Amino acid sequence: MTDLLAVVLVGIGTLASRGIFIVGLANRTIPMPVVKALEYVGPATLAALIASMLVGDGGADAVGLPEVVGLAATVACALWTRSLTLILLVGMAAYWGTRVLS
Incomplete structure (x- = not known):
């Protein structure tokens, strides 16, 4: 093949x-229960990505300043806006910006 x-x-x-x-x-x-359950797919996916990063190759030792800043910005944006799209944009911008500057 x-x-x-x-x-x-x-x-x-x-x-x-x-x-x-x-x-x-x-x-x-x-059905409404399915629609309600689907609302948690995005946050669950983000949590799974973070968890796999922490237990992956470098473990918790691989977490540096860019990851912490990105996570903090993501949490702050999530608490403030509750918009998954904006949360992703803010978190990734903070991560990439800190990574470029450090």
Whole structure:
């Protein structure tokens, strides 16, 4: 199997797995408990990324000033705005800015 064929097959599989939910739920109302549960997907994903960074290659020793500043900015923005998009932008800007300056 060539590399190109593998990439194409994975792409088709990814598209199909996402499309099934869109097509299958197009004319249905999603129950409120499911909608409420989906609100926690974004924060849970961020928490999982942070946890995997802490227990990954360097463990807690890999956490430096950019990570701490980014986390602090993210928490402050989350408490102030409750907007996931803004939280991501502020946290990443603080992380990258501190990383460039340090």
